Structure formats: C-alpha cells, structure tokens
Amino acid sequence: MGRAYEYPKKPQNTVKRYNNRGTYELGPIHSVINSSRVLHVSFAPSPDDPFPAILPMIGFMGSYDYPSAGLDEPLDCYLHGYVSARLMRLARDSEKGLPVCIAATKVDGMVLSLTPNSHSYNYRSAVLQGYARPVETDAEKVFAMELITNKVVPRRWEHTRVPPDKVEMTSTMILKVQVETGSGKVRKGEPHDEAKDLDREDVTSSTWTGVVPVWEAYGEPIPCASNKVKDIPEYLTSYVKDATAKNKSVALEAAEE
Amino acid sequence: MGRAYEYPKKPQNTVKRYNNRGTYELGPIHSVINSSRVLHVSFAPSPDDPFPAILPMIGFMGSYDYPSAGLDEPLDCYLHGYVSARLMRLARDSEKGLPVCIAATKVDGMVLSLTPNSHSYNYRSAVLQGYARPVETDAEKVFAMELITNKVVPRRWEHTRVPPDKVEMTSTMILKVQVETGSGKVRKGEPHDEAKDLDREDVTSSTWTGVVPVWEAYGEPIPCASNKVKDIPEYLTSYVKDATAKNKSVALEAAEE
Numbered sequence: 482m483g484r485a486y487e488y489p490k491k492p493q494n495t496v497k498r499y500n501n502r503g504t505y506e507l508g509p510i511h512s513v514i515n516s517s518r519v520l521h522v523s524f525a526p527s528p529d530d531p532f533p534a535i536l537p538m539i540g541f542m543g544s545y546d547y548p549s550a551g552l553d554e555p556l557d558c559y560l561h562g563y564v565s566a567r568l569m570r571l572a573r574d575s576e577k578g579l580p581v582c583i584a585a586t587k588v589d590g591m592v593l594s595l596t597p598n599s600h601s602y603n604y605r606s607a608v609l610q611g612y613a614r615p616v617e618t619d620a621e622k623v624f625a626m627e628l629i630t631n632k633v634v635p636r637r638w639e640h641t642r643v644p645p646d647k648v649e650m651t652s653t654m655i656l657k658v659q660v661e662t663g664s665g666k667v668r669k670g671e672p673h674d675e676a677k678d679l680d681r682e683d684v685t686s687s688t689w690t691g692v693v694p695v696w697e698a699y700g701e702p703i704p705c706a707s708n709k710v711k712d713i714p715e716y717l718t719s720y721v722k723d724a725t726a727k728n729k730s731v732a733l734e735a736a737e738e
Numbered sequence: 739m740g741r742a743y744e745y746p747k748k749p750q751n752t753v754k755r756y757n758n759r760g761t762y763e764l765g766p767i768h769s770v771i772n773s774s775r776v777l778h779v780s781f782a783p784s785p786d787d788p789f790p791a792i793l794p795m796i797g798f799m800g801s802y803d804y805p806s807a808g809l810d811e812p813l814d815c816y817l818h819g820y821v822s823a824r825l826m827r828l829a830r831d832s833e834k835g836l837p838v839c840i841a842a843t844k845v846d847g848m849v850l851s852l853t854p855n856s857h858s859y860n861y862r863s864a865v866l867q868g869y870a871r872p873v874e875t876d877a878e879k880v881f882a883m884e885l886i887t888n889k890v891v892p893r894r895w896e897h898t899r900v901p902p903d904k905v906e907m908t909s910t911m912i913l914k915v916q917v918e919t920g921s922g923k924v925r926k927g928e929p930h931d932e933a934k935d936l937d938r939e940d941v942t943s944s945t946w947t948g949v950v951p952v953w954e955a956y957g958e959p960i961p962c963a964s965n966k967v968k969d970i971p972e973y974l975t976s977y978v979k980d981a982t983a984k985n986k987s988v989a990l991e992a993a994e995e
Binding site: 496518519521523524525527531532533534535537544580581582583584586588591593594595596597598600602606608610611626627629630633634637638640641642643649652653661666671672674678679681684685686687688689690692693694695696697698699700701702703704705706707708709710713714717721729732733736737 | 775776778780781788789790791792794796837838839840841843845848850851852853854855857859861865869882883884886887890891894895897898899900902906909910918923926929930934936938940941942943944945946947948949950951952953954955956957958959960961962963964966967968969974978982986989990993994
C-alpha cells in the first residue's frame with residue numbers, strides 16, 4: 482500500500498489547534514460523512530444577507546464515473562434534502578457551482594476531567610468544502626438515490642418499489658458536491674489533567690474522572706398501520722442489532738484507547 | 739399562559755417546504771440547541787474565500803442579565819470550541835459582531851416507506867442566526883463556563899475543581915451570540931405513502947414499512963488511570979441511566995405519534 486490520499490492543505494482547512502488530532506486523509510474523512518445520519522450544509526444565500534444559511538441534509542460519498550472507487554479515493558458528495566428551492570436555484574444559476582461547506586460530527590464519549598476547562602468529548606468530525614450543482618441526468622440521479630436510500634438502511638433500495646417513476650424522478654433534486662478540500666478531527670482516550678491538579682489530593686479525592694461512552698442506538702422496528710409484511714425482514718433486524726453493537730464498540734474503544 | 743414567544747419570520751429563516759413541520763417558537767428551538775452535544779457554527783472566513791467555514795462547538799442558551807429566564811424566553815447562545823483563533827479574531831474585530839449561523843439536528847427515527855422517495859427521518863432541527871462576540875468580563879465568562887460544563891453532564895460543574903484559576907480564565911474563549919432570528923423543524927410519526935403504491939398488492943406484500951427508533955445511548959462510566967474516586971458518584975450514574983431512558987422514550991413517542 483502506498484501513501485494514503487490526502488486533501489490539499491489550504492489556509493481555510495488547515496487544522497490550527499490541537500493539530501495532533503487533525504487529519505487530511507480521505508478515508509477517515511469520508512467515513513465520518515457516510516456514517517453521520519444528517520449533514521449540515523452551509524452556503525451564502527445572497528450578497529445582501531450577512532448570515533450564512535445551514536440546511537440539514539442526507540448525504541453520501543460516491544463516484545458515478547468510478548462506482549467501485551474505495552472510501553479512501555477521490556469521491557463526490559451527493560446531497561438530498563427537504564428545504565431545497567433556494568439552495569437548488571443558487572446551485573443551478575452559479576457558473577462553477579455554489580460554494581458550500583459540509584459538516585458532520587459523531588460524539589463517542591463525554592470526557593470528564595478534574596477541571597471544567599479540560600472537559601471534552603471523544604469525537605470524530607469532518608468538514609468538506611466544494612462546489613454544488615444539481616445532478617442533471619436520470620442515470621446519475623438514480624445512482625445517487627440508491628446511495629442515499631441505502632444510507633438510511635443498508636440494502637433498503639432493493640427492498641422498495643423501484644425504479645422511481647417519472648414524477649418521482651422529476652420531483653427529486655440531488656446536489657453533487659465536487660470536493661475542493663476537506664479536513665477531519667478525532668479525539669480519543671482519557672481526560673488529560675494538569676500536574677497542578679493531579680498533585681492536589683483534595684481535588685483528586687473528590688472528583689471522579691473518566692469517560693462516559695456515547696453511541697447511536699436503534700430500537701426494534703415498529704410497523705406502521707398500513708404495513709402488510711408480517712415478519713420484520715432479516716436485512717432490517719440484523720442491521721438494527723449489528724449496527725447498534727458496532728456503534729457501541731466504537732465508543733468503548735475510543736474511551737479505552 | 740399567553741402566546742408563546744416566536745422568532746420573527748424573515749426571508750432567510752422562513753421554512754418554505756413542508757411548512758407544517760416548521761416552528762418559530764423559542765421553546766422548542768432552544769430545546770434542540772441545548773440537547774444537542776455538538777453545534778455546527780458557520781461563518782464567512784474572509785471576503786476572498788468563496789466557501790463558508792463550519793466549526794463544531796459546544797453551546798448552550800442562557801441569559802446573563804436574567805439568569806432565571808425560561809427556555810421559551812429570549813436567550814443568548816454561548817459557544818465554546820477548539821479551533822477558535824480565526825473565529826475569535828473575526829468576532830473581536832467586527833463592529834457589530836460576526837454574523838454566524840448555528841445548526842443542530844437530533845435524529846429520532848428512520849422512516850421506511852414503500853418508495854425510496856418517501857423515506858425520511860423523524861427528527862428535530864434548529865437553526866439560529868445572530869451576531870457573535872467574545873465574552874469580555876470574567877463574571878459572564880464563569881456564568882457561561884458553568885452552563886457549558888453542565889451541558890456535558892448536569893451538575894458536573896459543582897463536582898469539579900472550581901473556580902477556574904487566572905490562567906484558565908485567560909485561555910478560555912467564549913463566544914456570545916445575540917440571536918437575530920431562528921427556526922426549527924420537527925418530523926414525527928409514520929411513513930406517508932401514496933395511494934398509487936398503497937393500492938398495489940405486489941408492492942405492499944413485499945415491502946416492510948414503519949419506523950426504526952434512533953436515540954443517543956450512554957454506557958457505564960469508565961474511570962481513567964489517574965482517577966482516585968472509587969465509587970462512580972450518584973449524580974453521574976443516575977444521569978447516564980435516566981438520560982438514556984429519556985432519549986429512548988422520545989424516539990419511541992416520535993415513532994408512534
């Protein structure tokens with residue numbers, strides 16, 4: 482294996498503080514994006530408006546041209562969201578695409594130290610910056626819809642009524658973000674206290690320190706009133722069980738590292 | 739009780755699609771901000787940079803002037819974060835404060851319908867826009883540090899080595915965001931499928947539909963190597979247990995509504 486692909490370090494994405502936690506490698510960054518249920522997508526709504534806007538969206542990394550590309554290879558970020566009109570118009574009308582920033586953060590633990598200042602979270606975060614444009618062709622749209630549906634639950638796409646019909650194709654807007662740069666940050670392990678506090682017996686004898694693991698848990702699937710399938714399908718029960726166990730083990734490993 | 743306080747509807751925060759899920763009430767919006775472990779804070783780093791920046795930060799709503807103000811009353815958002823230098827400089831150097839956008843989203847369930855297009859999440863999201871400035875006085879800084887520490891774990895502040903010493907006070911930067919406007923969105927309940935699919939026996943007999951509840955779970959606290967307190971304190975064990983149970987019940991209620 483050669484050197485892992487990295488995003489270029491530019492002024493806007495260089496991790497300046499705690500840079501031992503920073504990463505520019507594509508694999509870990511894309512992995513945080515893909516495992517986060519919701520991404521926050523920021524853009525400038527208009528030159529008159531001083532405030533950036535943020536929309537919560539569902540997104541997944543993929544390559545339409547090289548579908549077999551790995552997570553550690555160059556990928557685009559496909560986005561689907563609800564409040565689309567304004568963002569879609571901006572993306573369509575800008576020549577190069579609309580400059581956006583995409584953020585995702587997974588919290589793995591509460592890090593409880595002797596002093597408030599050194600409290601922290603164990604976490605993995607990722608930020609991408611790139612140009613967003615609407616996906617134009619039906620073939621690429623279906624490719625992205627499958628990625629996004631399978632993000633909600635793996636293998637869900639093949640267990641639903643597909644392909645989307647004409648009305649669904651027209652009404653679905655997908656944004657494709659060509660990533661210019663990105664960065665990630667990871668914090669793992671125990672709290673870090675300073676000698677000035679660790680040496681004080683009155684402080685250490687009264688303050689519990691350590692990590693409380695945090696993870697995303699999934700419950701038993703609850704059928705809706707119109708559901709006609711008696712047994713919960715295996716791909717769903719196994720995902721709910723395995724993914725919760727995996728999420729938990731990631732949190733425990735981060736705590737104990 | 740009179741009418742609940744609402745954020746003003748301006749072009750930039752008006753929820754345009756699915757507006758039955760939108761809210762402008764202060765209470766629900768502040769509640770999402772306070773219950774989200776990480777907030778994503780967006781700002782424009784410089785006029786030359788086309789891309790907005792996003793930083794993950796810890797934040798909590800509060801009022802220094804009226805500390806007893808309720809969640810449904812006007813509050814400021816206090817922010818603390820790691821990559822602070824650039825943001826802090828911009829906030830200090832801009833006259834009115836730096837325009838920022840703050841986003842938080844809690845996912846309560848995966849909503850699995852007959853077609854990919856009607857898949858969704860049950861969720862609660864909040865977005866605030868306002869002007870950020872560094873907190874100047876030590877008294878207000880301590881007020882904000884206590885809010886933020888108790889966000890990580892309730893009542894944690896009083897169980898740590900406080901007050902912060904001189905070095906800690908100087909090195910800690912807190913941003914105070916005076917909120918100009920905000921909005922929230924909530925999705926609860928079952929999937930919504932269309933008659934064209936619900937009427938097709940071949941589709942309904944092969945596609946399980948319903949909701950998979952999603953919540954944030956907390957594990958047994960894990961002491962670190964330097965910890966000297968033998969028993970995990972009660973405020974911590976009860977929080978871990980009660981908060982996980984409460985998070986789960988919110989997800990189940992959202993699914994069954």
